[in-house]
Amino acid sequence: MRVLITAGPTYEPLDPVRFIGNHSTGKMGYALAEAFAAEGADVTLISGPTNLPDPSHARIQTQRVETADQMYTAAAAVAPTADVWVFAAAVADYKPRHVAENKIKKDGDTLTLDLVKNIDIAATLGQTKRPEQFSVGFALETNNEEDNARDKLRRKNFDMVVLNSLRDAGAGFRHDTNKVTLLTADGQMSIFELKPKAAVAHDIVAAVLARIPRHA
Ligand code: CTP
Numbered sequence: 001m002r003v004l005i006t007a008g009p010t011y012e013p014l015d016p017v018r019f020i021g022n023h024s025t026g027k028m029g030y031a032l033a034e035a036f037a038a039e040g041a042d043v044t045l046i047s048g049p050t051n052l053p054d055p056s057h058a059r060i061q062t063q064r065v066e067t068a069d070q071m072y073t074a075a076a077a078v079a080p081t082a083d084v085w086v087f088a089a090a091v092a093d094y095k096p097r098h099v100a101e102n103k104i105k106k107d108g109d110t111l112t113l114d115l116v117k118n119i120d121i122a123a124t125l126g127q128t129k130r131p132e133q134f135s136v137g138f139a140l141e142t143n144n145e146e147d148n149a150r151d152k153l154r155r156k157n158f159d160m161v162v163l164n165s166l167r168d169a170g171a172g173f174r175h176d177t178n179k180v181t182l183l184t185a186d187g188q189m190s191i192f193e194l195k196p197k198a199a200v201a202h203d204i205v206a207a208v209l210a211r212i213p214r215h216a
Contacts, residue, residue: 001036001039001040001041001042001083001084001212002041002042002043002044002078002081002082002083002084003033003036003041003042003043003044003082003083003084003085003086004043004044004046004075004078004079004082004084004085004086005029005032005033005036005043005044005045005046005086005088006029006046006047006048006071006075006086006087006088006089006091006121007026007028007029007030007032007033007045007046007047007048007050007088007089008024008025008026008029008047008048008049008050008052008089008090009021009022009023009024009026009048009049009050009089009090009091009092010048010065010066010067010068010070010071010089010090010091010092010118011048011049011066011067011092012067012068012092012094012095012096012118013066013067013096013099014096014099014100014104014113015099015100015101015102015103015104016100016101016102016103017103018103018104020092020094020095020096020113020115021049021092022090022092022173023173023174024048024050024089024090024173025050025051025052025173025174026047026048026050026052027052027176027197028088028138028178028197028200028201029045029047029086029088029089030045030047030050030052030055031197031198031200031201032086032088032201032204032205033045033055033057033060033062034055034057034060034198034201035198035201035202035204035205036084036086036205037055037057037059037060038057039205039209040059041059041084042059042061043057043059043060043061044061044063044078044082045060045061045062045063046063046065046071046074046075046078046089047062047063047064047065047089048065048066048071048089048090048091049064049066067095068091068092068095068118068119068121069095069118069119071089071091071121072119072121072124075121075125076124076125079125079128080128082133083132083133083134083212084133084134084135084136084208084212085122085125085129085133085134085135085136086136086204087121087122087135087136087137087138087156088138089121090140090173091118091120091121092118093117093118094115094116094117094118095115095116095118096113096114096115096116097114097115097116098114120156122135122137122156122158123155123156123157126156126157126158127157129157132213134159134160134208134211134212135156135157135158135159135160136158136159136160136161136162136204136208137152137153137156137158137160137161137162138161138162138163138164139152139161139162139163139164140164140166140172140173141163141164141165141166142165142166142167143167145163145165145167145181146163146181146183146189149161149163149181149183150183153183153185158185159184159185159211160182160183160184160185160207160208160211161182161183161184162180162181162182162204163180163181163182163183164178164179164180165179165181168194169194170194171194175197176196176197177194177195177196177197177200178194178195178197178200179192179193179194179195180192180200180203180204182203182204182207184211190207
């Protein structure tokens with residue numbers, strides 16, 4: 001079994017010294033890479049900038065990228081031959097329209113950034129998904145969690161969505177724990193307790209393997 005995982009944030013450069021990014025640590029995606037590798041899968045981990053060391057497991061190949069465009073190019077190269085896709089990255093939604101060649105000087109009292117939408121990696125690859133491939137996405141929500149997650153499931157052609165609610169203490173960004181609800185395209189829902197991210201990763205991997213024909 002081959003697994004593609006995106007993880008961490010993306011950094012979108014403004015000039016040679018600045019970027020737009022977010023607080024994703026990459027921990028959930030790296031934990032998933034370890035959990036899939038422990039089940040015997042060959043994992044390609046495409047990671048945005050994180051402070052985490054490359055996983056040392058022999059079955060995990062890590063590719064480092066910075067921007068959403070680089071993450072897409074790397075993911076698109078692996079996606080056709082992967083059985084499972086896991087989109088755990090917190091991709092920046094927008095990028096600067098132009099990257100300044102030189103450092104932007106503080107000339108005025110205000111500065112307006114012109115941003116354009118980044119490619120949606122999960123949705124774009126989702127359009128190429130074959131029936132035997134299984135795609136997992138993440139949804140981080142603050143309200144109408146289930147409806148928003150179901151909507152994402154459809155829009156991005158996911159087979160499963162891992163829902164984190166920011167209303168749950170200890171879930172989401174900057175925590176070593178997570179509390180997730182798994183929603184599947186066939187209408188099933190499983191609610192899990194707050195756990196360390198490694199244990200959450202094992203729950204997600206078990207749920208995916210149970211739904212893949214040759215593992216079910
Ligand atoms: N995702 C992606 N590429 C993007 C944005 C998101 O691959 N440019 C993936 C994420 O890795 C995650 C899922 O899509 O698996 C959900 O991302 P999210 O940003 O929450 O969803 P959006 O559809 O952008 O909705 P919104 O930001 O409005 O909640």
